[in-house]
Amino acid sequence: MAHQTVIVLDFGGQYNQLIARRVRECNVYCEVKPYTTPLAELKAMNPIGIIFTGGPNSVYEEGSPKVDPEIFTWGVPVLGICYGCQLMAHTLGGQVTPAQDDTAREYGKTETWYNTNSPIFKGLPQQGISWMSHGDYMAQVPQGFELVAHSANCPNVAIANEEKGFYGVQYHPEVNHTENGVKMIRNFLYEVCHAAGDWTMEDYKNTAIAAIREKVGDGKVLLALSGGVDSSVCAALLAEAVGSQLTCVFVDHGLMRKNEGDEVEAAFSKWAMNFVRVDAESRFLAKLAGVEEPEHKRKIIGEEFIRVFEEEAKKIGAVDFLAQGTIYPDVIESGAGDAAVIKSHHNVGGLPDYVDFKEILEPLRLLFKDEVRQLGRELQLPEYLVSRQPFPGPGLAIRVIGDLTKEKLDTLRDADAIYREEIAAAGEDKNINQYFAVLTNTRSVGVMGDGRTYDYTLALRAVTTSDFMTADWARIPYDLLDKISVRIVNEVPGINRICYDITSKPPATIEWE
Incomplete structure (x- = not known):
């Protein structure tokens, strides 16, 4: 089934992932795309709405991130947040300038008044706290826009062109500090974009299983199972889809918490998949003997994990697909184009070059961590695995x-x-x-x-x-x-x-x- 889609267009804001998570919490599917994404690609996604994120730049500066004005001609509602609001104003003929004094700059919790006749503030209190973070000022709003929120120091905290479905807010509704912020996002989605709310984990599970079966056919799938949330849910989803065509290699390095190895093995006993548990405690401890420096420990463990995985994979024979538990933050944080790279993610840590696979399967790559947990529950994984706390890859070694x-x-x-x-x-x-x-x-x-x-x-x-x-x-x-x-x-x-x-x-x- 094709979901309705909202595009979160990223202009370098620190809360871009949080905006996307808030949209999905409202049961609406969305994807984060860099602002440099070609318009044709964005239009092909057939979005029901577009959200411009915040960003560290000033719209009037040379070289600051911009958007092609054509995006405003599609008849698709747009919500601009912080920099995104000022970018919309600047692009559509308004004027954005540096704040002339400290009163025009706003940072942190700010008392704000809302026009509740506006669709994005429908059903909300007329007054509340919003989280501001802007040093620029909209000296003139574009023609056709009205002011729908203000603070003591700023008359244009929020602007709206209801006829075209364009809205801009100079605060961050996605953060917890903004009272009723998520309800404002929900209003944009349902009152302005007329979302159907068709994004659920049950539906995602069924769609993903069908897609995996179609892609894999009668091929073999290999997954390195760590016992963490992402790899466990990935294993459960693949097992549901292809059963005995999946082999999970669980390298028990002896560095897990009490009884965790047995719990991981027991969790996957209900599926017809091939589960290989490798007792590698002695070889890992032998490699780590006398090592005190934590980074040295990490490198030894990572290298030895790959060596064990290689040995076990050779026993399995030719493999068509190598699966990874990559999730959406990994994709976003690894950067694209000129987006900032927060950290590079290497889920397999150095793929064995002998494995003859057609491609890599990443069935969770569009899900956030909380969604991965929801999917795990849909797949009836035990709660101790689904709600597992973050656990370092080197385990108890560090x-x-x-x-x-x-x-x-x-x-x-x-x-x-x-x-x-x-x-x-x-x-x-x-x-x-x-x-x-x-x-x-x-x-x-x-x-x-x-x-x-x-x-x-x-x-x-x-x-x-x-x-x-x-x-x-x-x-x-x-x-x-x-x-x-x-x-x-x-x-x-x-x-x-x-x-x-x-x-x-x-x-x-x-x-x-």
Whole structure:
């Protein structure tokens, strides 16, 4: 089935992914495209609406991102956000200038008044907080536009040409700080673009399965399964589509949390797929013996993973398709054209060159992380896999500070399991976005019974975050921390001291290494 589509045209805004996620949360499909995308390609997508993102430039500067005015002749509604609003005004004959004084510049939370007769503010309060971020000023709005929102310092916070379906806001409705911001986006989609709301995970699942079957035919598919959310959902989707034609190679490097290898294997037992679990703990630990530097650990683990994967793939024979759990943020962040590259994503880390495959399958490449989780639930994956917290590729290797031994890893596994068990039992797992234990390489004196101990210090880490770019340390109740500490010290040999990390990101990172 062909979905209605909204195009999010990216002008370098920091919230471009968030805008797209908000649109999809409203059950409307959208794709993020660079502003340099040829008009013919955009028009061929037959969009029901277009959203211009914010951006760091000023529209009147030479070389600033522009849009071909033809886009305004298609009869398609347009919503401009921040830079996108000013770009629309500038392109259609308005005047945008640098703010002449500090009162015309607006940053952060701003009291705003809305004309609720305008379709994008329909059914909303007349007053609320919006999140501003603009140093330029619309000195003159284009002909045919009216002012539909204002603040104490700015008379043209939002502009509208209802006849043509053009709307512009100088704030960011996509962020949580803007009250009713998502409802404004929803109004644009349903009141202005007349969206049908035909984007659901159930429909995506059925469509994706049919597309995979058509493409794969009777070919073989190979997937490196890490046990993370993306690769697990990818495996489940492929298994549903092609069953025994799929082989998943799960390299158990001995660096996972307690019982996770068994849980991953059990999760895929219901499908008729070929599941290969490789017990590679001893060879990984042998390679890592004596290595303390975290980046060196990462490189060794990445290289060894590929070597094991190569060996197992050779046993399978000729493979037609190599599958990857690439998701939409990977695609966007890797950059296109002159878009900024946030980070390059290499999902397989160096593809084995001997595999004779027709092409790479990436059935999740149009989904955001929260959508991947929804799809996992549609495929009836167990919740412990679907809601799995972010877990580093090197696993516990970078949560044991210093050199690695099996004894240290087992100690950390037991302590971490108690921590996660008590957090969940107290219901705090609903309030904390990521929590884990770190076995430090610090040893200290303690007393147990009548004897002296000289054992390791364990650090507990827990953070709250909406995007994992910044994070605040979680305020776990003292009584719960006490219970966790008492259990770990009493039940896990080798640990006699517990510390709780109360550093936010920045200045710290979420992981210790």
